[in-house]
Amino acid sequence: MDFWSRLIAHTPLSSGNSRKDYAKDPARRLHRFEKEYSQLLQAWRTSSNLATDEEAAEYIEIRLQELTNILSDESRRPLPHPCIAFASTKQLYIPVAKIATSSFSEWIIKEAVLFFATLIESEEEAFVENNSFSASLTNLLVRITGANSIRLGADTEARVVELVFNITTKIRLNPEILPAWFKTQSPVTQQTAKEIRDHEKFTGRTKKQDFPLFYLLVDYIHHDGKVGDFARTGLLYIIEAASSSVALEQWIVESDLSTLMATGLGALYSQLSRKLVIDHMANDLPPILAFSDYEHPKANYEIISSTSFEFQSHLDTFLSHLLFWQDVLNHCKSVEVKSTLLEHFQVIFLQQLLYPSLLQSSDIDGGSSVAVLTYLRRILESVDHPDMINLILHYLLALPDIVSSVPSDSLDVVSAARKRKSMDLATMMASKGESAEDPLLFNLVDLILACLRSQSQQTILVTLQLISVILKRHHRYAVITLLYTERVPGESAFRTIGAHHQEIEYIMSLAGTVGGQDNFDDIYQGVLKDTLSRLENHPCSIKLVTPKTSPNNHKLPAIPDCLPGAPRDVRSHTLRPDDPLLNIVLDRLQTFFTNPVETNLSLTEAIFDLAVCGYMHLEGWFLRHPNSYVFEDDDEGPPLPEPPLDPESAEYTEYQQMQSLKACCRRPKWNQASLPRLLTVLGTLCDQVATYRETIPRFDDLLQQRREAFQTADAGSQAPARPKNSILQPAPTISSPAIERAANEDKRNSSRERLTGLEGFAQRILSELGTPSRSGSPRGRKDTIRASSDRSTPVIPPYETPIRTPAQGGLGGGTRSYSPSSNSSAISSTWADAKATDPVANQAKAFQAIDQSILARRVGIPVTGEEQKQPLSVEPIPFNLEKPLPSLEASADDETATKANIEAIGSETDTVLVGDGQFESVLAMEDDGPTTPVEEKLVSVSHVLTNVMILQSFLFELASLVQVRAGLFEEVRFTDSHDLVK
Incomplete structure (x- = not known):
């Protein structure tokens, strides 16, 4: 026999694949499985203590891993599956569970959990329906997650919770499996019941042994990551299964699920900071704030900034648990379970935590009002379940309770259990001596009106944002509480088409007083699209804009509120001119140019939201009432x-x-005295813009520069615009090229005489409409009509796009600091830079220095009209405007001419400070200059320019609002059978 014959005889070719042969052959696979199981039992029995015998523990771990691998491989192969059948017949899971519980080894526990998961995933032998299997697995899970167990790692915990989640998934798909995992105990005797303390009955301690998997999931619902996701989803599946089991429904009602969820939510709310300031990242300041007098609020160990990572983490955790509440209510099909949850939500969270924090808040203690109002706004923004919204606003707004019978789809035994639970809750609260304050004495409306009158701009800001959320998302609650409204009788209150054209033209003429050279056709079209989208998406407007394709679907289903006391659907109404909220908002609007930019954005948003509802009529408080028309x-x-x-x-x-x-x-006579206060205030603001234009040098040029800076920032930003009330998130940063328009002074001066973009736009759209003049005549205005764009258009950049403009110096940062220096040092520094550049660059730098000095001036609110007897209260101009500026043209001796020009400009300014290659003017008060009252608030010209652009954008929004509502809600009369002549 040769070498190869001997090799083949002693070493068969199949020996290398012996393991595969074992796997393919069911008999050999079963033999190997039984061998591994025997070795496992032998190692367990011979070891006295696995917790101390590391060698035996490692050996058992390997044997468990081999058993799991064999079962997993067999489940993927064709029938028969003798190993799975052997595991079911011999009940291998019982000793495996005992080994894991007594080992106190995380590695053995982990392999045991994988062993049980493999048996469940095999979907054979009905393991999940087997009482012995469920008892063994339940005992294992309870022991390894109990208080006396070892601390499991994150990966092992995830596997444990995932295993329980897989069981709940199978219960959801097949409710017949539920009895194997949920077993109600025999009823306790009367003597035993007396020995159980009331508190233990309330907390459900006597119920845990009925459904241990339920409580295991409850323990993990607050975790982050996939552990919390598995736990919350599995709990939702169990609650959903309660609709098919009366016993489980009664058990959930009597359990402490509602108590644990409510107290857990309260604990997360208590972790939030009591005092808060709204801020932005210093290196990511939005451009609309960078071009204003924005100053970062002060934060310390007690007052937390909204940009703090710790605060953001706590807030996200609280809101995620609040959304879990909403998911539970959405999945719960039992009215009794849902009512129990909502009752605990109101008593434990609303009455004991949320409302007291609102009641005890103040705007003078460092931001507690800012904190609680921000939290309430985020709650109302996050939650959309009608029952939760009704419960929150019904309680905080002190709406009257309406006792009505709520239909129940459960049996009497479940209703009785819920009543007992309610009595236990009341007894527990009474025993703790915790009596909730009564919202009838001070409700959310009182708090909002008080905060709007606050001296703290941050308090005003968050209050306006809260008002906008209520008006946009929950308007039917605001109609009967926050707003003073009255019914609109019929169509006679609608304005006529003539008055409609007249009022749109008037608002457009107000926007025209600001000026601009953009393509306002495209800008206004974008504004119209945005306004149409906002009107159609308002919850109250669904019935008005839904097409009626047949006479049978004209009535939409009512909002499914289970709790009594919910407001009825909104009907046609209008806002009374004496409404306190409206008048306080208009009071804030009167100081528009000295308000912070964030306040003005929220202020204009709130006014817009007042008029968005399709059932809210504009006549009387926004536009002229038809009863005041005179022809x-x-x-x-x-x-x-x-x-x-x-x-x-x-x-x-x-x-x-x-x-x-x-x-x-026909167009009514334009009587300025008959205008609503809103239009009167807007007219006054536009008159103040005209006064600024007369008193501030180069006002139009600086305003155009600001508009182009925002357009550049918007063009460079690819991120979508965020809603104006989203002020808690940081924004990315981009850079913008310098705005150097000073070198083209002649071209800029001639542009004032050219036809601007808004002039052509107004001539095309309003050619047939007489322009109402704010001086009294509706056709008397013949000024140049200019306008800007909406905040959602490229004129005002999105919040995500901070901009740092080199030509603006310190205006691009988060704070502004003007440090005085000597004239000689500034001029010498400027002269040193000038020697290295050409005359054109010198000319541009000189004009930049002049522009910076103008932008840094401090101005107040001008007096307009007949009351303008005193000059505008401003800090003195840094150069003499009565004298012409020195010529900046280059001469034969460029160096001499440049030096003379710089010195001439420097002699007119107080100080020019050079820093980071940019010019920044620093002003000083002259001895004989005008004095500024101490109580008058002064802001920089740069701040005024930004607010002017916001005002112009707001006017475009109002014009589009009036125009879109007229067509969408059919608010304009084209024919009238009544005599309209007054």
């Missing part, structure tokens, strides 16, 4: 034909229709 008497319509028409004829009916149409097309 000319010289136009009586076309004369009747001769001979007179028969009143019963079709010609006479047509003549009456023409008369009615012409009557609605």
